[in-house]
């Protein structure tokens with residue numbers, strides 16, 4: 001037993017002895033830079049603990065070159081003979097990162113599925129093209145990824161994590177002062193924060209909902225597989241886009257040079273859609289192209305009436321069932337049936353994009369049937385509640401009458417006894 005304990009203690013001691021020199025021979029760059037006064041020089045050494053590169057064994061020298069073993073020896077550590085590169089100039093940063101990130105055989109040693117086209121893609125974007133022309137204000141790799149604390153994209157603290165991207169882009173694009181030299185709006189962040197997409201992404205934590213880079217791409221001019229940002233909506237809203245593509249609007253919009261979805265929904269501040277959009281009045285998307293009393297808007301009014309009719313019936317059925325439930329009735333079955341009516345409503349709202357009255361009518365008619373049945377079940381349950389209440393009241397009355405009768409009888413008996 002003692003021998004085993006001794007052996008374990010010896011083993012631990014051996015590990016400590018072997019480890020200590022390594023631990024002491026930390027990275028010379030980090031060691032010395034932590035001790036430097038100037039914030040510009042010491043900040044990287046403190047920040048680096050959050051950097052994914054360090055976590056993968058890549059220290060300061062992997063980006064800046066130099067000799068990381070030259071303890072307390074700046075001349076040797078910074079020696080050009082050891083490949084010291086210094087601080088990369090802003091216009092050279094994409095290539096500095098690309099030295100590794102554009103090299104598939106190097107990168108695949110770390111991660112077999114990582115993409116290696118970021119630099120190539122970057123130079124197709126407005127950012128990359130302008131950087132090439134000498135513009136220093138556009139985003140380079142470190143504007144979106146930070147520097148010295150570059151985190152993996154799936155890290156929730158990363159500047160590139162879906163819920164943080166809007167602030168990352170908005171840091172420049174929402175800063176009117178910074179963007180002054182350019183003749184483009186600076187309201188994208190502010191508007192995006194009012195959109196259904198932002199609401200869905202942040203409040204409902206649905207990462208399928210787009211942020212800036214989902215529509216604009218992160219590195220290239222557009223996300224992969226999208227020919228133009230103006231057509232990006234169809235990438236996710238596939239079914240809606242198919243309905244639109246088959247509608248008379250599809251070619252009409254193309255002839256007018258108007259983009260498909262954003263003409264009616266806008267791009268950054270997309271509001272929750274409703275039947276009100278079919279109004280045709282001032283401020284509705286239809287008024288841009290159609291006169292108030294034109295045939296298309298008469299058709300729009302017809303569509304609106306059908307959809308509102310179904311939505312109204314569903315609301316009525318829901319309210320009735322809720323009342324029945326509060327009165328203690330079992331509403332499981334009719335509530336379940338109402339799901340089908342809601343599905344028809346969703347179908348009808350999507351079918352608006354087809355402009356096909358028949359298709360919408362088919363959806364609303366079948367939904368109305370179901371909603372009507374649910375409504376009637378609810379009404380049936382409510383009248384049963386009434387009936388039970390009436391029955392209860394009647395039996396209460398009988399009981400009270402019997403009690404009163406008994407009371408009177410007892411008094412009568414008492415009085416007789418006293419008279420006797």
Ligand code: HEC
Pocket residue numbers: 028029030032033036041060061064065066067068070071072073074077078086087
């Ligand atoms: C013994 C201290 C010491 C060591 C070791 C050291 N540095 Fe430095 N480093 C400095 C000082 C001091 C400066 C300020 C500029 C100067 O004096 O060259 C500096 C500046 C830099 C700069 C900024 C250069 C610029 O142009 O602004 C970079 C980048 C840098 N060091 C990277 C490294 C890397 C990478 C290593 C390890 C391979 C390293 N340093 C090791 C002390 C050190």
Ligand code: HEC
Pocket residue numbers: 029030033040041042044045046048053058059060061062063064087088089090093096142147148150
């Ligand atoms: C992933 C690559 C990468 C790694 C790893 C890295 N750096 Fe840097 N470093 C850069 C880039 C890019 C810049 C230029 C930043 C800029 O233009 O603002 C830079 C700038 C600097 C500067 C100049 C800061 C300034 O504001 O002028 C210093 C000093 C520096 N790095 C030191 C270090 C030290 C020390 C480490 C290790 C603790 C390190 N770097 C690790 C990429 C890297």
Ligand code: HEC
Pocket residue numbers: 093094097098101114115118119122127139140141142143144145153160165213217218219
């Ligand atoms: C305008 C902001 C922006 C710029 C500039 C940018 N990135 Fe990215 N990058 C992102 C975002 C956002 C992601 C998250 C995933 C995605 O959307 O592709 C990302 C993902 C990555 C990834 C993870 C792998 C991948 O491709 O998904 C790497 C590696 C990367 N970027 C490297 C770079 C390099 C190198 C540069 C400079 C050439 C650069 N990035 C420039 C925003 C940017």
Ligand code: HEC
Pocket residue numbers: 052053056058062063093096097098099100101107110111114141142145147150151152153154
């Ligand atoms: C010395 C080679 C090298 C250099 C230079 C380099 N990187 Fe990396 N980078 C890597 C490796 C290796 C990984 C880890 C890949 C992995 O495991 O997924 C990585 C990971 C990343 C990731 C996380 C990717 C993910 O899967 O989430 C980002 C973002 C990134 N680097 C950006 C940059 C930026 C920006 C620069 C330039 C400032 C840069 N890198 C410079 C080698 C390098």
Ligand code: HEC
Pocket residue numbers: 126127130137138139140143144165168169170171172173182183184212213216217218
């Ligand atoms: C470092 C500041 C900075 C950051 C961060 C930044 N951008 Fe930019 N961006 C610019 C500048 C400057 C331009 C050039 C404006 C121009 O030429 O019209 C530009 C141009 C653009 C353009 C082209 C605008 C046009 O039509 O001319 C788009 C789209 C864009 N950025 C999207 C993004 C997205 C998306 C992000 C975040 C993933 C982002 N940017 C992050 C500074 C930045």
Ligand code: HEC
Pocket residue numbers: 166169170173184185188189192197210211212213215216229230231232262267268
């Ligand atoms: C749902 C998709 C979507 C999202 C999310 C989105 N955009 Fe856009 N954005 C567009 C479309 C579409 C255009 C118009 C492009 C065109 O006409 O080619 C546009 C235009 C732009 C422009 C050009 C100037 C302008 O305002 O017309 C910039 C810059 C821009 N967006 C930045 C951003 C930023 C920053 C964010 C995040 C805060 C963002 N966008 C979020 C789709 C989107």
Ligand code: HEC
Pocket residue numbers: 196197200206208209210214215232233234235236237261262265266267270271272273
């Ligand atoms: C990256 C995928 C993606 C892109 C790109 C995208 N969306 Fe969305 N969109 C979603 C998700 C996810 C939701 C929320 C779930 C839902 O209600 O369908 C949503 C919701 C909506 C809604 C509200 C639906 C409702 O019933 O409340 C509208 C309208 C909308 N998007 C229009 C657009 C338009 C217009 C564009 C192009 C400018 C666009 N979307 C681009 C994924 C996307």
Ligand code: HEC
Pocket residue numbers: 248249252253256258263264277278285286287288289290295296297299300355
């Ligand atoms: C960008 C301009 C534009 C906008 C915005 C627009 N329309 Fe149209 N619409 C047209 C054109 C052009 C036609 C004629 C197409 C044809 O029949 O060749 C048309 C045709 C129609 C038709 C007749 C389709 C048929 O059966 O022949 C209806 C209905 C219609 N639009 C409804 C609407 C409604 C509802 C809105 C608002 C939600 C709207 N439109 C918004 C341009 C527009």
Ligand code: HEC
Pocket residue numbers: 233234237240241242244249260261262263264265273274275277278285307349350351352353
């Ligand atoms: C002519 C104007 C117009 C165009 C073009 C248009 N929409 Fe719509 N969209 C509407 C109206 C009106 C509604 C509301 C229907 C309702 O609630 O009754 C709506 C509702 C929606 C909804 C919520 C209902 C559903 O379908 O799930 C989404 C998502 C949507 N649109 C996406 C898109 C996309 C993606 C495109 C491009 C392919 C597009 N829209 C093109 C007018 C338009």
